């Protein structure tokens with residue numbers, strides 16, 4: 234399955250908040266939908282889920298108009314929507330049945346997910362008597378109960394401790410392996426880096442970067458190299474580079490114990506390496522620079538207009 238979101242515009246009271254949002258996601262892959270607070274992620278997801286209508290643009294699945302009702306979708310919304318006063322089992326079975334799952338199937342699936350998420354003992358407890366993290370896990374069980382083909386997770390890790398985060402990480406990886414189509418919206422870049430083959434970064438209602446994470450990292454790392462000199466601070470290394478290697482590189486950034494260098498126009502990595510050897514610098518590390526997703530995010534979405 235391939236879901237394509239094309240040129241979505243959305244206004245609230247005449248104020249346009251989405252300006253031509255576009256991205257695509259395929260089964261067996263996860264798309265990381267990223268953006269600062271207010272960038273438009275939740276609005277985009279709500280349009281996808283038919284909670285809101287877009288003013289213009291289209292959403293297609295395998296080339297045909299997409300209607301969420303025709304698919305099994307597990308949606309973990311940003312604002313969690315379970316009944317606090319109702320018992321866990323009672324409400325999850327009820328909600329699964331509303332989505333067309335038989336009592337027997339819902340019951341079996343409930344057992345599976347409560348066990349998988351380590352919350353079996355709370356089956357007959359009222360939701361509001363559970364801790365925040367366990368309530369979050371009940372929400373996740375609800376999202377996955379009807380064995381969805383499309384899984385949309387808005388900040389699924391919020392409130393989870395490291396052990397529970399690990400359980401959820403394994404679950405998300407399994408969903409991807411099981412060929413589900415996963416959209417994952419989060420501010421926690423490390424999770425996005427772990428799961429998502431593709432990313433879409435939104436800023437002020439527009440997509441400012443979209444594509445394969447590996448390719449994006451490669452292109453952002455192009456012409457940049459990491460150099461660490463033995464026993465030298467980054468400041469000292471930067472000074473040495475300016476003195477000895479000026480015609481090859483400029484100092485792009487100083488980091489904790491290393492510097493990021495940018496090759497001068499027309500210079501190659503091999504030439505730089507030869508110059509480093511010629512200058513008899515005591516090299517501790519020299520490698521291609523690969524920016525983190527956080528670096529890329531800050532470059533693309535950090536400019537507050």
Ligand SMILES: Nc1ncnc2c1ncn2[C@@H]1O[C@H](COP(=O)(O)OP(=O)(O)OP(=O)(O)O)[C@@H](O)[C@H]1O
Pocket residue numbers: 245250268269270271272273274275276277311
């Ligand atoms: N129902 C609404 N009526 C009016 N404006 C809205 C409505 N829903 C969202 N907006 C506006 O649309 C913009 C995008 O909001 P949205 O909730 O989609 O951002 P987000 O990227 O999900 O942010 P966050 O990371 O904080 O959840 C914001 O300026 C918000 O105020």
